Amino acid sequence: MYTYCPSWALNWDYRKKGIMDEIQHYAADIINLQEVEMEQFYNFFMPQLKAHGYYGIYSPKSRAKHMAESERKFVDETVRVAAPPDAPFACQPVLVCTAHLHWDPEYCDVKLIQTMMLSNELKSILEESVQTLRANNVNITDPSNIQLVLCGDFNSLPDSGVIEFLGTGKVSQDHQDFKAFSYKACLEKVLSCDKPNEFTHSFKLASAYNDEIMPFTNYTFDFKGIIDYIFYAKNTMTPLGLLGPISQDWISQNKVIGCPHPHVYSDHFPLLVELEMVPTISGPMNGIIRYTGSNWRRFTKRT
DSSP: OOTTSOHHHHOHHHHHHHHHHHHHHHOOSEEEEESOOHHHIIIIIHHHHHTTTOOOOOOOOTTOOOSOGGGOEEEETTEEEOOOOOOOTTSOOEEEEEEEOOOOGGGHHHHHHHHHHHHHHHHHHHHHHHHHHHHTTOOOOOGGGSEEEEEEEOOOOTTSHHHHHHHHSEEETTOGGGTTOOOHHHHHTTSBOOSTTEEEOOOOEEESOOTTTOSOSEEOSSOEEOOEEEEEETTTEEEEEEOOOOOHHHHHHTTOOSSSBTTBOSSBOOEEEEEEEOOOSOSSOOSOEEEEEEEEEOOOOOO
16 A cells, blocks of 8 residues: 555554654653554553653444443444543533544545534533533533633545535535535434534534644545644634644655655654643633643554
8 A cells, every 4th residue: 555665664563653653752741542442552652651740541443342431432333432531520621522523525425424423422521521520519500611622633624525514614504515415404413503504513623733734644655735734713712733744855855655654654744733721611720731732543454
């Protein structure tokens, strides 16, 4: 698949060390990984990250049930949703979600529906979390008081229905990504339809990255484009800084036609954002809160 990369640089033992070195270098507060095999997570990533103060949750595909139901939420086997982690109840609650949508460009309708199902599940998680927080004497009345960070490999370009839905909060029921299939009656049963002929969600999200900042997040010989994203609650969060792209001059000088590469360990580039948060609930906290999160994806051949 990656014939342009030397075999020694494709070796997973080589690449995983490089990926771990980068993760530790960026030192994000929250790290999201996609397509990590269970054995690699528990035997390599988790021990090393735990030594640096991280706590990790592994969410396998639905056919591999190795985790308590109370610790995970599934939309389907390619979308992962994690509820807010346990934390002192005086802190600002934050829901962090990572997702990995279907890969095939021909199935844009599937990806759009997956995203809608994801938004519906997030809504349910937030509503349940409010009840849990209130039961622990946290002064919170509205799900919007829980700040949301949504990131992952959406396998969708910036002009897709998926990104339109997430970024604008709506998408036409006749959007071209639905193709010629009639999903309207089915989706209306589970989704918000605040306006005629539109599917909507209530989250006010913005993408931390755009094509002016990062011209591509996936860089292979056959494809170069933006398909990975970090979305944040735009009314209460402000990006303070971002990790930029690899220098185009470096790519040209080293004749990099695709990744992985001996010095670039994945075909997807890491995304990193530092966010400033305005507290949305009353409590013994003042000023601003800063969160540094990264979105990582690494690819390994499945056996």
